[in-house]
Amino acid sequence: MERVPITRAGYENLKKELVNLKTIERPQNIKAIEEARAHGDLSENAEFDAAKDRQAFIEGRIQELGYKLGNADIIDPDTLPKDKAVFGCTVILENVDTGEEVRYQLVGPDESSIEQGRISVSSPLGKAIIGKKPGDELVLQAPGGKRCYELVEIL
Template sequence: MERIPVTKEGYEALKKELENLKRVERPENIKAIEEARAHGDLSENAEFAAAKDRQGFIEGRISELQYKLANADIIVPDNLSKDKAVFGSKVLLENIDTGEDVEYQLVGPDESDIEKGRISVSSPLGQAIVGKKPGDELTFQVPGGKRVYELVEIL
């Protein structure tokens, strides 16, 4: 069975999304399907087609979330080693070119939010950080060119 690493916050966000889909989105969409059906001929009923498409999306997302939650491996950052950067690690980086310090937490794709300092381990920067130790230099490619950082500290 595949284990899916996720932070506690990420796990809670997935649970919240699942509950919203089950308790709000699904019932609202069922009502929309019933209302569209009441308009008669379903073969040329755009509202019905849109509601059925939405139903497919909702059911697919519910299945995806249930799978992720059932296979979640909750990572607690406080329990992680500070020797090298791994999923869940919080790191302090210094941009070698500008001297600017930035702080990030390595998370999964579902949790990433650059504005909150949460970057995916599958992003170019995330891939460059994973496995590095304090003092290591990391280089990665972005659309604007190459970036070089030093991993100052694992927080």
């Protein structure tokens, strides 16, 4: 069984989504299917087709979340070593060319949000950061060309 690394906050967000799907989305969808069915001929009933599609999405997502939560390996960033970049840690990078500093937390794909400073360990930048130590340089092949960063600090 594959363990899925996740932060405590990410785990709680997935749990909230699962509860929402089971207690709100699913019952609303069942009601929408019943209402669409009441309109008669199902062969040309767009509302019915849309509700059935939504039902398939909801059920698939419930199964996916159940798997991820059941196999979650919750990582507490506070217990991580600060000598090299690992899942869950927060790093400060400096763009070697511009001197601009950025701060990112390395998280799983379900938790990533560039706006909130969380990047996936499976992203190109995330992969480049993993295993690096303060003072190490990393080179990223970006769409606009190569970017060089120095890992300044692990928080």
